[in-house]
Amino acid sequence: MYYKKYLSKLKGWVFALINGVLPPRCPVSGRIVDRVGSLSAESWGSLTFIGSPFCKCCGMPFQIVEEDADRQKDGPSNQLCGPCLSSPKPFTRARSVFVYDDVSRDLILAFKHGDHTHLTVTFAPLLLKAADEMLDRADVIIPVPLHWTRLVKRRYNQAALLARALASKTGIGFQPYVLKRVRSTPPQGHKSARDRHENVRKAFVVVPEKSDMIAGKTIVLVDDVYTTGATLEECTHALLAAGAKQVDVVTLARVVKSH
Ligand SMILES: [Zn+2]
Numbered sequence: 001m002y003y004k005k006y007l008s009k010l011k012g013w014v015f016a017l018i019n020g021v022l023p024p025r026c027p028v029s030g031r032i033v034d035r036v037g038s039l040s041a042e043s044w045g046s047l048t049f050i051g052s053p054f055c056k057c058c059g060m061p062f063q064i065v066e067e068d069a070d071r072q073k074d075g076p077s078n079q080l081c082g083p084c085l086s087s088p089k090p091f092t093r094a095r096s097v098f099v100y101d102d103v104s105r106d107l108i109l110a111f112k113h114g115d116h117t118h119l120t121v122t123f124a125p126l127l128l129k130a131a132d133e134m135l136d137r138a139d140v141i142i143p144v145p146l147h148w149t150r151l152v153k154r155r156y157n158q159a160a161l162l163a164r165a166l167a168s169k170t171g172i173g174f175q176p177y178v179l180k181r182v183r184s185t186p187p188q189g190h191k192s193a194r195d196r197h198e199n200v201r202k203a204f205v206v207v208p209e210k211s212d213m214i215a216g217k218t219i220v221l222v223d224d225v226y227t228t229g230a231t232l233e234e235c236t237h238a239l240l241a242a243g244a245k246q247v248d249v250v251t252l253a254r255v256v257k258s259h
Helices: 002-021 041-046 066-072 082-086 102-113 117-130 148-154 158-170 193-200 208-213 230-241
Strands: 093-099 140-143 179-181 204-206 218-226 246-254
Touching (some): 102 218, 102 246, 117 246, 140 158
Parallel strands (some): 093 246, 140 218
């Protein structure tokens, strides 16, 4: 049992040693960059950043015809997308930095599973910008939690790293232990939207003795990817049921063609 701990320490030392000797590289393109956690110019250029117009609730970017572009470019759209019109979301609004595609998938996988936690430095200002309109009135920043078994396996929760960085940039309170994942759900993988909702149903609760930290509060919920929104909706339900006043969502990436 103990050898795992030492193996993990050894891995950390080797990683630190390699970092000290070899120049830092972009986790997407592999090109040499100025400092650890930076992206190369090529990688920046291949990310698709989400800008207006988008659904004012879920943040889904709208495809618009050219003549409407000038009219709508100044600020978020007042329109709702079809799914938000037919089935309103429990959160007030969701915003994301970039589209989840081949490039951002590599980037997020490196951040999530590849120990590239120093990418937080690159992501924090992007999240700050995407969440701009919701931070003024926010009381608490909360990450989507991992189940403890997965946390042991991965050693860190990527959503918590993002949430903590956003909290330290804004001075808003960071509460990583209020919301808890009580069911270890199978990976969402290629599940359909309906299966994803079923998969995470009642998977999250607010820790009862911490509910006074969110009662009546406006919350910013943070995750790495918005896929169908199932996980974020489930977390929002739990927070609202425990007395939160409002929940807003910010993620790094967003799946644009949801199934
Ligand atoms: Zn929408």
